[in-house]
Amino acid sequence: MQIPRLKRFLFCIFLLFGILANAQDQDTGELSLISYLQKLESQYNVKFSFVDEDLKDLKVLPVEEAELSAILRTLEKETQLRFSKLSDRYFSITPSTTLDICGFVYDNYGQNTIPGASVEVLGSPMAVLTDMEGKFTLTNIPREAHLRIRFLGFKPRYISASELINNSDCPVLLLALNYQELEEVVVYQFLTTGISREKDGSILMNIEDFGILPGLSEPDILQTIQALPGIKSIDETVSDINIRGGTNDQNLILWDGIKMYQSGHFFGLISAFNPYLTDQVTIIKNGTSPQYGDGVSGIISMETKDEVQDGIFGGGGFNLISGDMYGHIPLSNRLAVQFSARRSVTDFLNTPTYNQFFERAFQDTEVKGNNGTDEQIDREENFYFYDFTAKVLYDINAYHKLRISAIQINNNLDYLETNQATNRTNQSLLDQTNFSFGGRLSSEWSDRFSTQINAYYTRYNLDAQNIEGNGQQTLFQNNRVLESSLKALSDYELTDELLTRNGYQFTEVGITNFTDVSQPPFMSNVKGVIRSHALFSELQFKSADQKFEFLGGARLNYLQNLGTFEEIIL
Template sequence: MITKIQGFFLSFLLITSIAFSQNSSDKIALSSLLITLEKNYDIKFSFSDTDVKNIFIDAPKPGISIDELLTFLNEKTFLHFKTLDNRYVTVSFLNKSISICGTVLDANSLTPLNLASVTIDGFKTGTTTNNEGVFYLNNIPVNATLSISFISFKTIKITAKELFSITCKQLFLEEETEQLSEITMQKLLTSGLQKNADGSTVLNTEKFGILPGLIEPDILQTIKILPGIESVNESVSNINVRGGTNDQNLMLWDGIKMYHSGHFFGLISAYNPYLTKKVSVTKNGTSSAFSDGVSSTINMETSDRITNKFSGGAGFNLLSADVFLQVPIKENLELHISGRRSFTDFVNTPTYNNYFSRSFQDNSVSSNNIKNYESDFYFYDYSFKVLYDIGYKHSIRANFIQIKNNLDYLEKYTSNNTTIEENSTLKQENLGASLSWNANWNYEFSTNLSAFVSDYKINSSDYNKDSDQFQTQFNNVLETEIKLDTKYEFTDVLHFKNGVVFNEIGIRNTTTVNAPTFSKTVKNVLVKSAFYSEIEYQKNNTYARFGVRSNYFHKFSKFVFEPRINVRQKINDEFYVKLEGEFKNQTTAQKIDFEDNFLGIEKRRWILADDTNTPIIKSKQASFGVEYKLPKFYVDITGFYKKVNGITAANQGFYNNTQTFTSTGNYEVKGIEFLVNKQTENISTWLSYTFSKNNYTFAIFNPETFANSLDISHSLSAAFSYNFTESFKVSLGSVLRSGKPFTKPVLGNETIQIGNRTIVNYNNPNQERLANFFRIDFSTSYDFKFRDAIKSTIRVGFTNITDRNNMIDSYYILDETSANNVNRVNTYSLPFTPNLSFRVNF
């Protein structure tokens, strides 16, 4: 009788709780509900307390049968309820997916952490937190483990089951005081600039702070502040890393090899920084997954995560306007779009006028002989990316990018009382597309199968009224590649990577001239296969990566082996040592034409190695450095040695008697880089210095060894950034460096006769130096909000605020008024140039 009364009482409590929960929308703890159901249905549940912990569900309807009850419980939980007989019910995990959420907070201030990273261990997927620190993930394996991290905070791990709740569980991250992790310095010089354990420098454009003279996180302009990276003519199309030429930099955009990097003839980066989320720059110790680029690897990556949130931004400066959008289509499908176009063909701003004069100085555009000319110049770039997650084990990514520069130049002049018009054009573009499939077969093994195509073209036509000659030039590079990467994680700290690559490059060059009639087309194709393998170890005080790459060139029946090494060791709390070394090769180079100039601009045309006149370029490089790190204080000293063989005279940009020689040689550079950065809460100040000695050796020249045209012996930069408030920032910086080498004619014998031609009689190459280069830049930014979801930024930048007349190049041409005299032509850097940008992000 007592048992029946107790059962009736428990049933009454259950019904009462059900009614209350239905009225109040509360759910019942599964652990309590099971106890009640055992009493009410006279059954026994076999379960672990940890399995049912933190699970809350709606109460079942009263009076349903046991079979109906078990069906209800199976549908409402991620557990499996199964009867063994009429009395006993087992409760076990079911391998199914659940939806979870969480709120990530600073453990000290309890403020939400925006853009904290949430990843699923063993999978290449995840998400980030929103402005309130909240994240959502759907269809998560119930037994999955999540890693939650944020820059300068300790990473925490939590199971998906623990987050399965009626509310978004609060997760607290504690600040990291000292850790050797993927990022060795959270903020280098400015926010958004960081240094990885492997020595590469990473630019996070989304968190970019402020740098002198810059009004936006221009990808290639920004990396020029790093020691060892110069641009002798201040062009992003001519970035020189540790004394190398610009064509020796491997430029990747989402895995696509790019052959064109700058707008406005190199004064502006061609890659939209607001969709490019991460840029890593590696000068040595490169991963064996990368080939080409004997001087450096510049790897640009766009966002790779589906956010399920509509966001974007737009802005303009005094040259162009741009927009970017992240558009969710479905839970597992998203589209990222960006576009930028100049308005220089409609409006001439002071910035445009200075850029135009800088690009076309000392040529026919600025010639006083032409009384009337019209120029129509514009550039644009756009890209889109499709992100599709098949599940948490498989994802598909597709990318497309196009970059274009277009110049039409109309000359008008009078001859014999007749007005003559001649039109010249220059068109540069690079199209790229890629497709990749990432698969996580289990927690240890993953693969990535990818393919890309890159199509670069430069097409120009030029009329020279002095010689009454019309010429056209066309240069086309078409590269395709298929690549399979594999990764096996023995443990969290030990990874083994392998890959196979099949690559084909075709390059075509066509030149036509009307007087005398001439036409020439050269087309070469090269097929290359490669295999690489490397092992990476990272734990506590040690980072080490050892790899090797084997390249086979089918046309030459030749193997090239390339070992790579990258080690970083923590000695004590402040000191680290690092050792890097690599062998690399590349089969493409740029030939520089001076005699076939377009409007006086040197033209660079890509050519392909033929293993005879144009050999495969090979490099050997080693560096050793010491880092000293305290909170808010950082010092890095690195010595390096690099030797590059297989260079040709035609791609070195000589202004001397060797510029037309067909010869191969090498350059050897030795140097030391120094960087010190001191930071406080509102101030970041730094000093960077590079000393190097860079020499050519060409056996057929006299002398055989002489200074490299890119030899900058001393380069010193300093900058100071101050945050008056969180919204208002200023930055002031300067650059002082040695002038580049150049060649003068023989004094008193400036010209020589070769057949029917008179040419400049240059002295021994690169014996002279230009005056030192010095420039001071300034920028300021102010952030404000229209609304909480709409953020705006105004930035103003001033380049060369002292308006110093810096000479960046010098060469000689024949004086048309006298057969035995020459004129010196000097090229100068940008004068004082203002720029302004306004952006809105939402």
């Protein structure tokens, strides 16, 4: 019967130790301020008067002091409350109007300090930055103030000042990293103003907003094109442009829908197209529409201004190479005429600019200007170029428009070399000409159906003659290309997102290569004509939100007379 008594005794011992341990924890752990004040009231026989709402969230550590005054001073420092003595036994507790607070700012990912974070008191100019340890201190701020803590790359945090007075130590405040999903950014204008990339991958040059690239004294269409990605010129000329690594003859150059075989002056150093009457230029490097039959490497399509303007406008200019002028003259509210002209001054005015261009054009050739090293040889060159364009704009009515365009480009060189010792002369003549004209009839039959008929004729001619030894030997060469084309196409919008384009094109190309040598007698004349018929069709889809675009099509070419080239050799 002793065993049950022993169990009860041990149980009481363990229970007593647990109560003592719990009491000890309560003496050393945090207490609510209200509970601690009640303990002080019973211990020192005093009374505290306060508003429960001001003290209910505050916790403190028991103060190891014997005197009540020392305990109250410590509580004032920790809680930032004001303890006022009313009598020997009664004390009042009120919140102080200002606070002194501190804190540490860390990131919530690596728990690292954030130096340089801004801590602002909202509604006042008070603000500080955290130090290298991430610590900040603010003094004499309103008790009801709110703080904003922020740093680049983190979400801002808002906290009331009263939340930072619960502890004797400066609390740690964590900032969360700010993850922001960026929207897609599409660059439409680059290099200079007026150049933008379209959604179909083509590059559009709006000449009206056209800027001048660094290194150019005035706008030049074909020089600017060479600054685009994937477009270069191996000899830095406008007449030998390489698109995506292709050769110049693999490019399709169109002016108002007319195929051009010559694109430059001064042997490719100057563009032959007036930029001030050109409205826009489209460069296609891939995804070519099947309506274009040529252009394996790329397409350069130039369009002049196509609207009948109300008033007359124009301009002119002069540099040390050439003078030019252009204009637009409305004859009625439905009829207008455009023109441009340029003529070099190099055949009667020798300028430093012309000499630099001449040296650049004929470097590493027999033609080296007037600065030859052989004093017994006189060299004389006569070079000039010109171009002009004309366009008739006629609006038959609001739905039918007729446009007729023409362009003439010419380069001429006469080079004479005389040996004073032998009185022997050599002469070289070069004449390069491109003449083209064409017409376009555009019709809108309904809101969804439209047609277009294009026709053009192009003649390219290159004459070269070399006379050596006072006429002892003469070499004459001629290269001529004649091309005519007729194209009809229609556009029909099946839906707001779906468009179909169908058409037919007939093209006839004639080529002549003629060579005549006087000594020894030799003559060669090679002629050929190719006629082609083409049917093309394409389907274009654009999503309603304009974020997706698809273009697919096919072109069927039929060459009518292969193997019909004629060759005559004497």
